[in-house]
Amino acid sequence: MESQRNILIIALLLVSFLIWQQWTTDSSQPATAQQSTQTTNALANQGDGDFIPQGDQASGEGEVPTEAAAAVANRHLITVTSDMLSLTIDTQGGDVVGTELLEHNDSLDSDDKFVLLTNGADFVNVAQSGLIGRDGPDSNSAGRPIYHTAQQQYVLAEGQDSLTVPMTFTNDNGVVFTKNFTLTRNSHVVNVSYAINNQSSEPVQAQLYGQLKQSIESPHADGGNMLMASAYRGPAYSSSETRYTKYDFKKVKEANLNQTTEGGWVGMLQHYFVSAWIAPKQEQNQLYSSNLNSRGQAAIGFKAPLITVAPGTEQTVSADLWLGPKLQNKMAAAADNLDLTVDYGWLWFIAQPLFKLLHFLQSFAVNWGLAIILTTFVVRGVMYPLTKAQYTSMAKMRMLQPKLKELKERYGSDRQKMSQGMMELYKKEKVNPLGGCLPIVVQMPIFISLYWVLMESVELRHAPFMLWINDLSVRDPYFVLPILMGASMFLIQKMSPTTVTDPMQQKVMQFMPIIFTFFFLWFPAGLTLYWLVSNVVTITQQWYIFRQLEKKGLHGNKAKDKTES
Structure with missing residues (x-):
């Protein structure tokens, strides 16, 4: 066999593989997006018509009742800032409608911070959460609750390790629901908890849910080129049955996800970054998805088990929300298999050692380019006998x-x-x-x-x-x-x-x-x-x-x- 002919054949196979890979990527899901925040339009686009699960089933979109109009007028946005995250939270429902990653610029030549979550007029990507069930405030026919906060801006102070922002809502029966957002220094994990203080004479039944809602189409799509595959953008989840599964927008349109699992997480992935709800561990949670066809949006989320709070008692439920870059070590510590969102494809068993080698060499070479050069020397040295x-x-x-x-x-x-x-x-x-x-x-x-x-x-x-x-x-x-x-x-x-x-x-x-x-x-x-x-x-x-x-x-x-x- 003529060796130079082999080189030609293998080179053509490589090029064909990359072209095929790009074609399958483009034909299966929308491309990655880089969004710009438009918080001025947030209130206009976030309303009671959003998809909210009801009980054991997912309901469709609804209309804002007339009696809720006055309450909706009182909603506003608050900002919560740590050393790594800047969150914009809507007091109606307590949803995260904006997130800036303070350690990452939007582009190389810009000082603007990278926007992960946004609620703009042309693109929606938000993290929602609430309490549903018989007595959950998010199941109220009058609309989602308007929470009260003591101030509109919260900042993690110097020397402070964590920051907790309470948001309170009291229903007609005197039950106090306190939604707490806790941000920790040097962390991309946001803990979202609900303290249910039942001072009524009847037991309270409620169920925690968290979901990520995103526009299916993006005005900022970047499909790469003929040989450069675009990164995956869309839903994914992890359960006790499957460590990591992409459940792309096409699948969401075809059939809703409905899976019960212990622990687990649901996420929205894009190039380099991920937002993910980490369901309560050691609990039987339900993972679901929904196609909001009339809005051109899709959602993926979880529902925790239903809890009952006896009269005169208080009970707390919580979940974690990851908002940040795909840092493997930190994601693995935050949730099982969350690090698998760093998708190296079917050759992951080669890519993982290569990344670890590259990361190790960079630890003392400092420069990533020098680390690549050193990695090349190591790889070619190992291959020298061949x-x-x-x-x-x-x-x-x-x-x-x-x-x-x-x-x-x-x-x-x-x-x-x-x-x-x-x-x-x-x-x-x-x-x-x-x-x-x-x-x-x-x-x-x-x-x-x-x-x-x-x-x-x-x-x-x-x-x-x-x-x-x-x-x-x-x-x-x-x-x-x-x-x-x-x-x-x-x-x-x-x-x-x-x-x-x-x-x-x-x-x-x-x-x-x-x-x-x-x-x-x-x-x-x-x-x-x-x-x-x-x-x-x-x-x-x-x-x-x-x-x-x-x-x-x-x-x-x-x-x-x-x-x-």
Whole structure:
């Protein structure tokens, strides 16, 4: 087998795989979105017509009763700020209708903070929660409760480890419901609890729910390009039956999720970031979804078990809300399997070790670009025995060309005898015809895995390298790295002994560096850096290996002279 033909076939397979992957992504769900907050429109878009589960079933949308109009007029927004989060909360229902991530800018050239939750006119992405059931205030036909707060702004003070914001509502029977939001320093977890103080003469039955509601279509869609797959945006969940499942908008439209599980979580995913309700642990919770077709929105949520609060007693129920980047260690600590939202695809078993290696090297290299270079050295060092076998096999195959030509002349068009003669020749000369392509076959899964590591790891978002490379997660703005990568491929091609005799194949091989350069124009700079450094290492290893082979008479003119003699 001609090794350069193998390279061509494998390269085409890689490109075909990336194109197919992008096509399946685009055809299955909407692309990721970057939203801008529009809190001025929040009150106009958040109303009593929202999807709220009732009892054991999900109800549809409703109209605001006339008697509730005066109460709705009293609703307003409050802000709660910690060192990592800035929340905007609607006092009607106590929903989180806006979230800014204070450690992440919206773009590389902007000082505006990244907006995770928003309730704008053109895009809705909010976290809702409440108490339903017979006596739950969110089951009231007059509309969702209007909570009272002591102030409109709350800020985590210096030296303060946590901040709790109480919101109170008293129903007609004198039952006091206190909804508490607790933010903790250096944490993306918001604890949402309900203290039910039943001073009435009858028991109170209520059921905690939490849901995430989002517009199905986004005006800020970014579908990537032909080779760069867009990241998943949409619902997902985890249960005792399945560790992590994407339940995309298409599935929500086809059938509502309805699953009972111990613990579990539901989330809305997007590129680098996730919002997720973490249901009460060690409780039997119901996970659900709903298609709000008339609004062009979908929801995914959970319902905790129904509780009964006896007269004269108080009881508390709570759940956690993750609002932040996909930080694997912190998400794993917050909830089982929440870290799986960092989706490395079907090659996760290669991508996970690569990320851990990259993260370890960055811990003392500081710069993520240097960490990528060091990772390349490690990977190519581990693969050196295969690389040596590859070039040794190529050299031996080149030596066998005259004998293979003789076989072709001897057997002509008799393919069966030709194949038998080739196998006997390979066996006699101890040559593995597949040896030339094995290292490339091994490297392709590593390349694809690293592609997803660089695509999914929020740590590399806006991570600079040096000079003009200010963000390793996007393409090189001046295309310097792709051009250098193409030049290094051309040099490798010139250094390699060729076994291709067909003129057409030779021309195709000559254009391979140009073709790959074009493809890499759109790849993340970090991935292109990896491939460039890998090529430089290959050139060094190739030069060394061929020098050793020349001494043994297996390469270059010496090998040719020896064969002809």
